[in-house]
Amino acid sequence: MRFIIQRDRLVQSVQDVMKAVTSRTTIPILTGIKIVASEEGVTLTGSDSDISIESFIPKEEAENEIVEIKQTGAIVLQAKFFSEIVKKLPTDSVEIHVENHLQTVIRSGKSEFNLNGLDAEEYPHLPQIEEENVFKIPTDLLKAMVRQTVFAVSTSETRPILTGVNWKVENGTLTCIATDSHRLALRKAQIETNASESYNVVIPGKSLSELSKILDDNNDLIDIVITENQVLFKAEHLLFFSRLLEGNYPDTSRLIPSDSKTDVVVNTKEFLQAIDRASLLAKEGRNNVVKLSTIDDGVIEISSNTPEIGKVVEEVQSKSVEGEELKISFSAKFMMDALKALEGSEITISFTGAMRPFIIKPLNDESILQLILPVRTY
Structure with a gap:
């Protein structure tokens, strides 16, 4: 040679x-x-x-x-x-x-x-994949969908299936879901496919992260081929194979509440910065918990109290608060991860009580949502 x-x-x-x-x-x-x-x-x-x-x-x-x-x-x-x-x-x-x-x-x-x-x-041969069932997705959309979900996969091997992202294709829609059982990220998009095709597979989070790093930022279409135990991503001059995780992904639709008791609309950036500041004094060990309370006139109080370090209280003016009064505690890290994944300058947070999971999504955008389980504080 x-x-x-x-x-x-x-x-x-x-x-x-x-x-x-x-x-x-x-x-x-x-x-x-x-x-x-x-x-x-x-x-x-x-x-x-x-x-x-x-x-x-x-x-x-x-x-x-x-x-x-x-x-x-x-x-x-x-x-x-x-x-x-x-x-x-x-x-x-x-x-x-x-x-x-x-x-x-x-x-x-x-x-x-x-x-x-x-x-x-x-050298072992690469998997030979029959390319009968192909669907296509623009590269930049694929990268966005990975970025908006992959951070929520579990890092613990106790339930290996949760270390992957669940990809479902049905009626021309691709839905990506990741959860570590304390939070969940979901993103949907329309894709080019034969309407009759449906898939339900789990792709390791690590594979998707590596794929995302290699792909260029453009809107060229990528071919995706799914078989029983492999997925292949085909870009120009690049083939990326990953094994699929074995087992059934939990049915996450039951986790997502359909009704809410309190709805808050806030400016994404202001809210993110307030959570970030509150987390400065929150203790790493206790999942850096921050507390959110609704007070009068659409004002939201964000606070964190760690007796041996100190406390922080900050007020954020929301765009609107509807429904019951609320006090809830959650992980600042999970909230910041979720907010960074969302697009749009304003978000809606829908609560169904202090101990129930709550949903964060951009205003007027049904294609993406983040769900977080609150933390008990006594």
Whole structure:
């Protein structure tokens, strides 16, 4: 195998596939990056058997030559060393040449590295996915939906299914739900699909976070293919496979209250900043709890009291308060995470009592909601 390639394109692809490579794998060859040179261009693959990422660098793009293939072939190189080497090479072009017995020479300018490669035949094959059932979604919408839900997944392995985001496709609508049983994030969007198709799968939160980092901010459509145990995201020159979590996701629709006793409309930014200040004196150990009380004339009091540190009280003028008086305590962190995920300058918070979950959503927008369980304070 032998080819010459533009360094910046190689660096970008290596960084993308590195997101799937881990040093903690039980399969030694997976600590490497697989490089395949074909007549069409160069393909890099990284995998930790949960996530696999394949990045393709075409021979030419927009009539610019990116890769010059001198001899086709394949090799697996240690990801840790290879990624560091390509980042620090001196010139804009890199030659990679596999000599006898998997010895690989990497040349750039006056710099030359020799790396011991591994046999590419031993690298596990990527899942072969039948692409019958595909739906499409613009990249920027996909990234937004991930950002607005993935923070609420559970980080505890006691219920593995909750470490993923539940994706449901029904009647041309994609619904993403994440919960760690103390809070829940939900986001819906219309997508391009055959109306008859429906899916209900759970994608690991970690996979979605990594996918989101790799994707560019644009509105190009991404193809999404779901099979029994894998999901594939296809963007231009990029394939991202992730395994799905096994098991049934809990029915979260029962958690979401349909009625409310107190509705508050506030300015998102003012409210977020007030919660942020109140949390400064809230104790980390006790979930940094803050308290919200409605007082007269649409004023909301936000307070936090930690006897050994001190207390903070702040008043926020709401746009409106309807319904019963209310005192409720909740985690400042959960509230701030939820507020940062919402779009829109004003939000509605709907309470159904001091010990019941409450809902936060943007004014006049039914496509997204955040739910938080209050904290008991005695």
